[in-house]
Amino acid sequence: MSHPTSPDKQRAFDSFYKAYTEALTDGRAALFVGAGVSSGAGLPTWPRLLREVAQDLGLDIERETDLVSLAQFHLNREASQRNRLNQIIRDNFAHTEDKGIDLTDDHRLIGQLPVETVWTTNYDDLLERAFRSQQKLCDVKITRADFSAPTRGSDVSIFKMHGDANTPENATLTKDDYERYSVRHDWFINALKGDLVSKVFLFVGFSFTDPNIDYILSRIRLSMETDTGHHYCIMRNPQKPDDDSGDAQARYDYDMRRLALRIEDLKRYGITALMVDSFSEITTLLKELNRRASARNLFVSGSAHDHTGEGGMARLQKLSYRLGEHIIREGYNLINGFGLGIGREVLTGSLEQFYRGRSGVHKTPRMGVLNERVRLYPFPRIEDEAKRKETYDKYRRNMLASVGFTIFIAGNKLDTETDQVVDSPGVRDEFDLSVALGAYPIPIGATGSMSKHLWQQVMADPQKYYGNVDVRAPLEVLGDETAKDDALLNAVFAIIHAINSAPR
Numbered sequence: 001m002s003h004p005t006s007p008d009k010q011r012a013f014d015s016f017y018k019a020y021t022e023a024l025t026d027g028r029a030a031l032f033v034g035a036g037v038s039s040g041a042g043l044p045t046w047p048r049l050l051r052e053v054a055q056d057l058g059l060d061i062e063r064e065t066d067l068v069s070l071a072q073f074h075l076n077r078e079a080s081q082r083n084r085l086n087q088i089i090r091d092n093f094a095h096t097e098d099k100g101i102d103l104t105d106d107h108r109l110i111g112q113l114p115v116e117t118v119w120t121t122n123y124d125d126l127l128e129r130a131f132r133s134q135q136k137l138c139d140v141k142i143t144r145a146d147f148s149a150p151t152r153g154s155d156v157s158i159f160k161m162h163g164d165a166n167t168p169e170n171a172t173l174t175k176d177d178y179e180r181y182s183v184r185h186d187w188f189i190n191a192l193k194g195d196l197v198s199k200v201f202l203f204v205g206f207s208f209t210d211p212n213i214d215y216i217l218s219r220i221r222l223s224m225e226t227d228t229g230h231h232y233c234i235m236r237n238p239q240k241p242d243d244d245s246g247d248a249q250a251r252y253d254y255d256m257r258r259l260a261l262r263i264e265d266l267k268r269y270g271i272t273a274l275m276v277d278s279f280s281e282i283t284t285l286l287k288e289l290n291r292r293a294s295a296r297n298l299f300v301s302g303s304a305h306d307h308t309g310e311g312g313m314a315r316l317q318k319l320s321y322r323l324g325e326h327i328i329r330e331g332y333n334l335i336n337g338f339g340l341g342i343g344r345e346v347l348t349g350s351l352e353q354f355y356r357g358r359s360g361v362h363k364t365p366r367m368g369v370l371n372e373r374v375r376l377y378p379f380p381r382i383e384d385e386a387k388r389k390e391t392y393d394k395y396r397r398n399m400l401a402s403v404g405f406t407i408f409i410a411g412n413k414l415d416t417e418t419d420q421v422v423d424s425p426g427v428r429d430e431f432d433l434s435v436a437l438g439a440y441p442i443p444i445g446a447t448g449s450m451s452k453h454l455w456q457q458v459m460a461d462p463q464k465y466y467g468n469v470d471v472r473a474p475l476e477v478l479g480d481e482t483a484k485d486d487a488l489l490n491a492v493f494a495i496i497h498a499i500n501s502a503p504r
Helices: 007-026 035-039 051-056 067-077 083-093 105-112 126-132 144-148 175-179 186-198 211-224 246-269 280-294 312-329 343-357 385-400 425-436 449-460 462-466 472-478 485-501
Strands: 029-033 117-120 138-141 156-160 200-204 231-236 271-276 297-303 333-336 374-376 405-410 412-415 420-423 440-444
Touching (some): 007 200, 007 231, 007 280, 067 175, 105 126, 138 144, 156 186, 231 246, 246 271, 312 485, 333 343, 405 425, 440 449
Parallel strands (some): 200 231, 297 405, 405 440
C-alpha cells in the first residue's frame, strides 16, 4: 500500500481501511458502483453517448453539466418517444462479453471482495461478470418481482437501481424518470434506506460533478432524516493544468474551491471523501482491501498416502486435526481442498471447534456462520488427463483467489504406475499459484515430502516470501523434525501474527 502522500491523507485512509475491513469481516460492507468503474473497461461515458443528441438540440456537450436534463430535452423534442435513447443504452451497454469487452483489474478486485451487497447506477453487466468469474452466485435485482423472488443460496445481491441495458425502456435516464423514481421504484428506496442504516458503504466510480450522486444523495436525505450511518466515497482531485496561467489555471482553482465545498457537503450524508490523485490509486485501494480481507483466510494444502516420520500417519493426522482447531479458535477462516489423508482431519478439527465455540463453556464471541468460517473445495474426479489439468488449474485459481496464507503439510501420493509413494505435484502447483496471487506460504517442513522441499526453498530466501517481516525463528521451528506438535502450531501462527501486525 503506497498511495497516501501526506499525514492527513494517511490518517484518512488508515481509518477507512480499519472500519471497512471490520465491516467486511462482519458482513456489513456494501459497495455503490458508478459509471467511472465501467468507463475503465472502455464503455463510453454519458457525455460521449449524448454528444449527437446535444448537437441535434443545438447544444454543446462540453458546456453541459446536467446530462439528465439534456436527455429530458431530447425526450420533450421527440414527443416523449425515447426510442433513440433506448437504442443508445442497448447498443453500448448490453451483452458486454459478446462485444469483446474485458473485465478491468478493478472489476476483478471487486469480484474478489467478500461483499454481499452491491448497488449500482450502471446499466451494463460487468459487475455480474466480475462476481461470476469468482464462482459467486449473483442475485440481480432490477424489478419489483426480483425482490419477491430472491435467488436461493446467492453470494452477492446486485441492486441495479437505474435499470438494465437489456430492458432500456425501464431504465432511469431522464428528468421525468428521476422525479418519479420514489413512486415508480419505491422498493429500491426502501431497500437502500435499510442498507444505509445497517451497512458501511464505499462509493466508487463517481466524480464530484456526477449528477447521479446528487440524485442518490437527495433520496438518502429525504428518506433517512439524520440517521445515515457512516460511509466513504472515493473521489479524484481535479487535475492540475500543465501551465499555471490563463483559463486552465482559473478553472482548476474554481474546481478546487467547489470540491472543498462538496467534501463538506458530503458530511451531511455521513459520507467521508477519500481523495485520490489518479484512478490507479483506486486499484491500489481495492488490492489493499482484498489483502486485508484475505488475511483471515487460511488455505491448507497437503496430501498424504503415507508418512514415515515419527508417529507415522496417526501423528500427521492428529497434527492436521489440531491445525483445523487452531484456525477456528484463533479467529481465522479455513479454506480446504480436502487433500488425501490431510483434508478430512483439518476439516473435522475446524468443525468441532466451530460448534464448541457456539455453545457451552467454550462459547466464543463473534464465531460467525459456518459457511463463512469453513469453505470446502473437494476436487472433482476427472478421468481425462488433459481436461483434468485444465480444470484443476482453474479450480485452484478460484480457490486461492481470496487466501492470505497457505499452510503446507506433507504432500505425497501413490504413483499407480510404479506403486511408489512420490511427492505430490499438486501441492507444488498450489504453492506456486498462491505465491503468485499474493498469499504468504507457510510450509511445515517437518512433515516431510513436498512440504520439506518447499520449506527449504522458503528458508533459503525468507525476504522473497515475507518481505521485511522477520519470521526466521518460527520458520526454523517448522523445519525441525524433532519439534512437538505444539511447537509447530505455535510457529505457524507466530508467522501469521507477525505478518498481519506488521506496518504497511
